[in-house]
Amino acid sequence: MLTIYGVYRSRASRPLWLLAELGLPFRHVPVIQAYRLSDATGPDAPLNTASPEFLKVNPLGQIPCMDADGLVLTESLAITLYIARNHGGLFGPQTPAEGALMTQWALFAATSLEGPSLEILFIQQDGGDATREGQAGLAIAAQKLRRPLKRLEDHLAAHDYLMGDRFTVADINTAECLRYAQGHAALMEEHPKVKAWLERCQSRPGFQSMMQKRLEEPA
Ligand SMILES: N[C@@H](CCC(=O)N[C@@H](CS)C(=O)NCC(=O)O)C(=O)O
Numbered sequence: 001m002l003t004i005y006g007v008y009r010s011r012a013s014r015p016l017w018l019l020a021e022l023g024l025p026f027r028h029v030p031v032i033q034a035y036r037l038s039d040a041t042g043p044d045a046p047l048n049t050a051s052p053e054f055l056k057v058n059p060l061g062q063i064p065c066m067d068a069d070g071l072v073l074t075e076s077l078a079i080t081l082y083i084a085r086n087h088g089g090l091f092g093p094q095t096p097a098e099g100a101l102m103t104q105w106a107l108f109a110a111t112s113l114e115g116p117s118l119e120i121l122f123i124q125q126d127g128g129d130a131t132r133e134g135q136a137g138l139a140i141a142a143q144k145l146r147r148p149l150k151r152l153e154d155h156l157a158a159h160d161y162l163m164g165d166r167f168t169v170a171d172i173n174t175a176e177c178l179r180y181a182q183g184h185a186a187l188m189e190e191h192p193k194v195k196a197w198l199e200r201c202q203s204r205p206g207f208q209s210m211m212q213k214r215l216e217e218p219a
Contacts (some may be wrong), residue, residue: 006063008214021206084169109177112148117181
């Protein structure tokens, strides 16, 4: 039995989306980020990333974390790739070459998309886009994304999904790393194929079910 540690309002959304797609049973332990609590170490604090009990599972003190019969993984994209490879059917690789490409998309997402996408999210959620400084930050982050987004745009001109004609873990990993930038409407409009692909991925019942549970959690 798989155990996933981490609330839906975290990068746990990535494995939780994949598990929703697969309909695979799992145990969910909704560990919350310590920084979201006023007193993470108090006696009434819920299980959080600073709880000694959780630090025994993941000494990094971060979510998500997966325990699969004693195999503990603490990187969201490694978790999704593990689940896809071992339980994912067509969501996972069917050949070593597909496995290599899925790994490459995950590294592309983590190293080229996630950082600047998060910069966009943080500026927008703090209302910073209303300030000159925030606008400058948005412009810098958008510029960092243009090269990887062009790569995606060109790829999606010829394919519906990253692995070709079927939706896989590569789409989940990449779409989730880019989701933080989705509020930058102008950048999305510049990349219509990417925008349409994100919407296609997010219209799936698996994403909708994950997002519904995420929205039901306290903000
Ligand atoms: N590279 C890691 C990053 C994990 C991460 O930063 N998780 C955040 C929540 S999305 C967290 O646990 N923050 C709490 C903390 O760092 O104390 C992954 O993709 O799993």
